[in-house]
Amino acid sequence: MRYIKALLGGAALAAMLPTQAAIVVLDFEGVGDLASLDDFYNGGTDSAGNSGTNFGVIFTDTSIGYVDADAGGSGDQANEPTPNTVLTFEFSSNDIMNVPAGFDTGVSFFYSATEAVFIGVYDGLNATGNLLATIPLVKQFNIGCVGDPTGDTCNWSPAGAAFAGVAKSVDFSGAGLYVRFDNVTLGSARPVPEPSSYLLMALGLTAVGLVSRRRMRR
Template sequence: MKLKLSHLITIGALSLAPALANASVITLDFEGVGNQAAINDFYNGGTDSQGNSGVNYGVSFGSDALGCIDSDAGGSCAFANEPTADTVMFFLSGSSVLSYDAGFDTGFSFFYTSARDVSVNVYSGVNLTGDLLGSINLSNNASDNACSGDPTGNFCNWDIGSLSFAGIARSIDFGGAANYVGFDNITFGSTNPDTEVPEPSSLAILALGVLGLASRRLKSA
């Protein structure tokens, strides 16, 4: 594609696991989204345009936001060295619009790779409404640092984009030149994108372990 881009004890455990999930920083790594599929409600209790579903974080995407899988993993995108596994977000028209009804504060971050300049804008309302809380402009970086593919992929260099702001944000416009930019590991509530995304099942196991230790202590008391 040349330079185009075409994550009682039983009752206590069940209640603690969601609390741990809510308390953690949310990272969207797009793994499980179909190749060239509209992300849609993949992270909002629904599915992408190919019927795949992910964790329900209450995050939805506009119809232009697509998933794309590394060509080395059987997909159609010419990127490499992606932060987590094989899938990233990109767009073929318009821009990738994210809406998060619950909102988030402090800031957010992401990885990006691009052969054109990138722009990201954050708004206080869903679907790019309300006040503009902040903007970030990033230069093209796709082949910086003499990077190489894994084993192939022209979009092989990834850099961090981050933005701090005041207020509550509920939507983000990930822009740039269509088909020339990919985003990955979008992280809410932190200006450093996460590269190790815990699954809810892992959080539940952690909760069970914590409660199990507490139970042993009570029995030995």
């Protein structure tokens, strides 16, 4: 019984981890296939009428939700970090994510790219103001793919940048249909585990502690 209580205590500690309060992860699940994201993460809807959590994040109408073909969508991806929907863009000079309230520390994501491109982070809306960071992406979409047997963009790499100040927009222009994005993370220079991963980690540490205590008593 004491062990069960200890494990439950570990779960409670995981739920209270402070890093989650400052970090936002956009996994694009719920966005319609081929729909533009628009206000999906801003208290509104995507172009297909679907709504997500209101994080105060706005995408221009050149953004595209790609649902994996294995799940009945149009996407050519495989092994995406959070199945089944990813983000891509039309070829445009206006492929932008705006965060009017701003965010600090860093931005990151997983990507699969068929061409090398650069992503810019700005302290003004619509890719204006000062350039806070540049994130280079390399062509790596089909390197060492395993697992999911279907999908051309099957290799996913983490990318991101830390910066000083407050960012209000990320410019994906130039990425276009060359790149797929998943788990776009605001507030961290590295994509972070989902809360469930923290829970499993906390439970694992608690279990290790219990085993160690039992061995010491012997």
